[in-house]
Amino acid sequence: MFADVILPLALPKLYTYQIPDGMKVEPGMRVVVQFGKRRKYAAIIKRIHDEPPAAYAVKPVLSKLDEYPVVWPHQLHFWEWIARYYACTEGEVMNVAIPAHLKLSSETIIQLDPAYADETSIAVLASQLTDEAFQIVEALAVRHELSLAEVQQLLGETSYTSAQAVVKSLIDQHICVAYESIRESYRPRLETYILLSPAYAEEQALHQLFDQLEKAPRQLQILMKFYELREKQGWVRKKDLLEQAEASHAQLKALVDKGIFQEIKQTVDRIAFTYDGAIQQLHLTPSQQTCVQQIHDWFKEKRVVLLHGVTSSGKTLIYVSLILEAIAKGEQVLYLLPEIALTAQMIRRLQQYLGNQVGVYHSRLSHNERVEMWNKVREGSLQVIVGSRSALWLPFCRLSLIIVDEEHDMSFKQQDPAPRYHARDAAIYYAHLLHARVILGSATPAVETYQQAMQGKYGYVMLKERYGQIALPDMILADMRTIPRQHRGERHITPLLEDHIRRTLQQHKQVILFQNRRGYAPSQICQVCGWVPHCEQCDVALTYHKSIHQLVCHYCGRKYPPVTQCQACGSHAIIHKSFGTERIEDELHTLFPKASIARMDLDTMRKKDSYHQLIHRFEQGRIDILVGTQMVVKGLDFDSVGLVGILLADSLLNYPDFRVNERAFQLMEQVSGRAGRKGEKGMVVIQAYQLRHPVLAHVMAHDYAAFFQMEIEARAHFQYPPFTRLMKIVLKHAQQEKVVEAAHLLAGELTDKFPGQITGPAAPLVSRIRNEYLQEILIRLPRSAHKLQEQKDTIVDICNQLQQQSSFRHVRMIVDVDPMG
């Protein structure tokens, strides 16, 4: 029999190995195989068959690593679909899908040849070998074994030749021997427990023991404590006994040596499920009950339901209700959140209703913890998982519901290593495969999602009621031009915002000021109405390039002369403006010298725990004004925020990205949701130049439907999703001329094949990253599934052909299916 296996590498094909007679394996099990000259990997069996390959000699499966499959057959189908849809290899999918500790690869270990076992024979080598080679021999004489990595370390930076070359010559001279070592890296956690020897089980023997220990009061004390602990919890951990009896290791060891105690090692869970609070009974309001009923009705005919609920409308309780039903039926539920930071908060809320039936899974768990969660989900002993997108890869055995909360959030799309998958979209496909259901939850649904719901492809349930009668905040626009002319450029807070901050602080309430993280898109802007020129073809904001004194479109690369007159109001007052991220703390300090001001962004939150510390300080009221980027929008459920300020809405509105409006609307709506508390109305001040921007009007009115109507028309007119599907090819190379040449060639070939579907090539806004120049090509693909896949495959072929040409071998090409920007 033969096994087609997936190797954890970016290889386009499966590889076939022979299964030795008597080895019992199944698809989904990990096996050790040799791949290439020496290296060994843990590969996953995808298919078992009896078709002997004719074209090559087959190598045998060396051993099996699992008694049970670590992934289910349905997962293997899912991986295959992901690889095809997102144009990557199954090996790359495997690499993101399974925990690092289930992925094994061998390392080369070297030893001295037995002929050099004694010191004299080694000493002889000193004169024959290079310094580096002899250094290795000396180290081996002491340590017996070295891995190739250790050799590299030993030679360090002083080495001119690679460790590999030195080792190879030692092996060729028969001074060293090498072998490949592959080891399981998962280590179960062991804890030592203390038992009383069976000999003392009898009462009589026990009495004798107490008498016997009369002369050893410390040991007697330990024995007494042992009884106490055993009585209390039924078992005795060594650690607890030592601590509570205040005993030393030596004293306990004496008892073990005397044969009174026995030590046993037992594997224990790393993740403690220790929620011991009261389990709350779920009470739904009438409108929430109706909502649950509506979801059930939709599920009779639809796989996916969009739950459109304004902030704090109690979406979580709806989820809890559905989770409880699934648990009762013995089924599993996956609850996906866009960011790891949100999982901790959510799990605390869910535990109030579900106790210890909930687990977390995300990439910040330790490698060993991830393996343990993996196994619990596979066995079905854990029914509910809250996690970030990586939780989608867990081996669920009875998954019946996937909840994608904050489904509009673009961080569900994986950016860098392939597969560049969208967890929401992937979850919907996975649910099809498993006959499971999906709930997409959001206050501001993604345009694509809402469109599907409006067309009847998804069920749609709206939850209007605001929980606890929290009123929507008052919305105020502040004109940036009210900053006195002489202070323009140095001041960024309008008199109106300043006034509202002052009043809020006087009422001892807190202020959050939002600043956009994506900074710096230099553009032209009308000073009178705030109009910004857009590309006629792509509908994205044009960027002003000072060096060439031209406006550039970052999608199609088209250049325009600078505008001199506003196309909206006719004014000639056009200026250049960069919507960057200003450090406004100094300004705040000057305006409010007594207020305590803190900043929350990726840079200041880099240190471990600084995030939680800051939140804690804010909750305690020790921070008056919190300035932050996107981080302050997500996740935090602060209670006493009186005012939220958006420092410069234009920085959200002018980014060259076809989704800007969607992003801006979602962000401003979400920021607004932070203002206010139970019973008290909050306030939101939006500072902007473009006061008449349509997105702002919809935000002011909290009118999602109107926003959607406007946006969907633009998407239709400019042929963006959901009316087409997009594919982006990013080319990277250290030399600008090289990427530009490759990009133009590629775009040319693509245009031949798919006329009218290609935009670009063009340099993106950030055109150089880590010493590499970038070029991007955008391709519009049809919506119908079979044509789509066909065209995708052709595009990948064209890319590979170009890559094959020796002059472009070093141009990196990254294919991004359904890109976010």
Place this chain on the structure above:
DNA sequence: AGCACGCCGACT
């Protein structure tokens, strides 16, 4: 992704 093989430049 490794790893080996193979073909050209600067050194013994």
Place this chain on the structure above:
DNA sequence: GTCGGCGTGCTC
């Protein structure tokens, strides 16, 4: 003449 640079191709 050799050593070693890395460009090219393959791995069941």
